[in-house]
Amino acid sequence: MLRATFFEDNPILGESLRRFEASLAAYHGVEEAIGVGSGTSALVLTLRELGLAGQEVLTCSHTFAGVVSAILQAGAKPVLVEPDPLTGQIDLEKAAAAIGPETRALLAVHLYGHPVDLDAAARLCRDSELLLIEDVAQAHGARWRGRPVGSFGDAAVMSFHPSKNLGAFGDGGAVLTSRSDLAQGLRVARNLGKSGKYDFQRLGPNSKLDSLQAALLEVKLRHLDRWVARRRQLAEIYLEALKDVEGLELPVVDPRAEHAFHLFVVRTKRRDELRRRLAEEGIKTSLHYPIAAHRQPGLEAHLGAVEAPLAEDFASTVLTLPLSHEHRDDEIEAVAGTVKEILASPGQGTSP
Numbered sequence: 001m002l003r004a005t006f007f008e009d010n011p012i013l014g015e016s017l018r019r020f021e022a023s024l025a026a027y028h029g030v031e032e033a034i035g036v037g038s039g040t041s042a043l044v045l046t047l048r049e050l051g052l053a054g055q056e057v058l059t060c061s062h063t064f065a066g067v068v069s070a071i072l073q074a075g076a077k078p079v080l081v082e083p084d085p086l087t088g089q090i091d092l093e094k095a096a097a098a099i100g101p102e103t104r105a106l107l108a109v110h111l112y113g114h115p116v117d118l119d120a121a122a123r124l125c126r127d128s129e130l131l132l133i134e135d136v137a138q139a140h141g142a143r144w145r146g147r148p149v150g151s152f153g154d155a156a157v158m159s160f161h162p163s164k165n166l167g168a169f170g171d172g173g174a175v176l177t178s179r180s181d182l183a184q185g186l187r188v189a190r191n192l193g194k195s196g197k198y199d200f201q202r203l204g205p206n207s208k209l210d211s212l213q214a215a216l217l218e219v220k221l222r223h224l225d226r227w228v229a230r231r232r233q234l235a236e237i238y239l240e241a242l243k244d245v246e247g248l249e250l251p252v253v254d255p256r257a258e259h260a261f262h263l264f265v266v267r268t269k270r271r272d273e274l275r276r277r278l279a280e281e282g283i284k285t286s287l288h289y290p291i292a293a294h295r296q297p298g299l300e301a302h303l304g305a306v307e308a309p310l311a312e313d314f315a316s317t318v319l320t321l322p323l324s325h326e327h328r329d330d331e332i333e334a335v336a337g338t339v340k341e342i343l344a345s346p347g348q349g350t351s352p
């Protein structure tokens, strides 16, 4: 079926893309989805299209540095707000305090797959007349009060990078919105600023989601809820097995949230030692992220002086344990057992 539709389809802006955009919008309960070339592109195009160039955008200092880069690429000014030290999510009281006369938007990144408190975020944006933009790149399949994330803001951006919960076989991204003006603008913006075949209305990149990727994603979307449920089951195994381990902080799940567990991130002062010893046992871990965004050489110069000690603390203590919907229970149990063993032994020096 896939083969028949793809080969008969236009590889660019074809029927497969239209169908996937409709399915993606329906899944999230929004009016429109616009497929673009990557999550980063989704961010840059959306911020520009919302008129945020030259304006301040609030986002969390503990984040994927690409988010901050995208805000800068859109010509907007990132205002980095420190995270809640317990959850790692943006501290919305600090966000409220950081609002100034040029602040126009809150970019809420559902980091690791856990939703930002969308009740509080929506309230803050309503009271302060800010646009609410969700970054759902890590949170495909997450819900807030039973409703899919990505449906709460003026717009939501997503990435189909192969590593994400809903991954393509290459780069891809999308914007979700129920604002028809924004959707219309983005369809022009992603296609060199053209409205038809010959009509260049303005400047714009070439950043469309290919029909091939869309056809594959259309099939994968049907499995998303099942895969995310499996991730949550496996995360429960970690949470239960590691709950009393001294010196280890586990992900905190808000009772209103369904965590998509894109990443299972723990924190420990013995991070570097734990990572090394797990590697010796053949267990591959990763770091999300080892360098705070404001310390990235390519971003620092654009940001001016940023004080974000909490973000730096996260950067030196976070460790991502293996987790995918394809893991077996016993594999996760074995990783948890090894983590416990290593942390029960006396430390061999601490992380910086």
Ligand SMILES: *Cc1c(COP(=O)(O)O)cnc(C)c1O
Binding pocket: 038, 039, 040, 041, 064, 066, 067, 109, 135, 137, 138, 158, 159, 160, 161, 171, 172, 173
């Ligand atoms: C992956 C990611 C992006 C960027 O997505 P790409 O498709 O790789 O450009 C943006 N925001 C967050 C939070 C991400 O994790």
